[in-house]
Amino acid sequence: MKSDADDLVVRDLEPGDLHWVTRIERRSFSDPWPKHCFLITIMGGNICWGLFAGGNLIGYLIAMPDRDRIHLANLVIDHPYRRRGLGRMLMQKLYETARLRRWQCITLEVRSSNEAAIAFYEAEGFTQMAVESGYYQGREDALIFNRLIS
Numbered sequence: 001m002k003s004d005a006d007d008l009v010v011r012d013l014e015p016g017d018l019h020w021v022t023r024i025e026r027r028s029f030s031d032p033w034p035k036h037c038f039l040i041t042i043m044g045g046n047i048c049w050g051l052f053a054g055g056n057l058i059g060y061l062i063a064m065p066d067r068d069r070i071h072l073a074n075l076v077i078d079h080p081y082r083r084r085g086l087g088r089m090l091m092q093k094l095y096e097t098a099r100l101r102r103w104q105c106i107t108l109e110v111r112s113s114n115e116a117a118i119a120f121y122e123a124e125g126f127t128q129m130a131v132e133s134g135y136y137q138g139r140e141d142a143l144i145f146n147r148l149i150s
C-alpha cells in the first residue's frame, strides 16, 4: 500500500527484512525481540507490517489476532523519523483492518517508564485498564491499555 508521501510504502514484512528490523529493534528497546521471535510471528499469519522510506525500513507494526480482538505486540518508528505522524499512520491502518475483520478492540502493554509511548497511545484514544506488577523481568510494571474499535 502506498501512503500519502510518494516514497513511503507499507507492506508485509518478509524474512529477508529481518536484518533491518532487528537493527531498529536493538536501537529502540533495552530488551529487544530476537530475530527468531520476528520470524515465528511472520510465519504465524499475524499482522507484520514494515514501513519503508525510499526502500529502507524505518518502522514496523506487529499485531496478533485473538478471537474478537487484536493484541498490538510491537510498534516502532526509527529515531530520526519520530514525531512526524508515522506511528499514527500505521495505527490508522490497523484500525481500518480491525473494522474490516470485525475485531472489537485492540489491547497492548507498555513499560510504565515509556513516557513517549504512553503519550502516543493516550493521544490515539487508548485507555489504561490495569497495571501488571513486575511484568518486565520482575523489575518493571506494565500498563495495560485498550481501545475499542468503532
Ligand SMILES: CC(C)(COP(=O)(O)OP(=O)(O)OC[C@H]1O[C@@H](n2cnc3c(N)ncnc32)[C@H](O)[C@@H]1OP(=O)(O)O)[C@@H](O)C(=O)NCCC(=O)NCCS
Pocket (backbone or CB within 6 Å): 028, 074, 075, 076, 077, 078, 081, 082, 083, 084, 085, 086, 087, 088, 089, 108, 109, 110, 111, 114, 115, 116, 117, 119, 120, 121, 123, 124
Ligand atoms: C511510540 C512511537 C511508535 C510513536 O511514533 P511516532 O511516529 O513518533 O508518533 P506520531 O508522530 O505519530 O505521534 C502522534 C502523537 O502521539 C503523541 N506523541 C508521540 N510521541 C510523543 C512523545 N515523545 N512525547 C509526547 N507525546 C508524544 C503526540 O500527541 C503526537 O502528536 P503530535 O506530534 O502532533 O504532538 C515512537 O515514539 C517509538 O517508536 N518509540 C520507541 C518504541 C516504543 O516504545 N514503542 C511502543 C512499545 S509499546
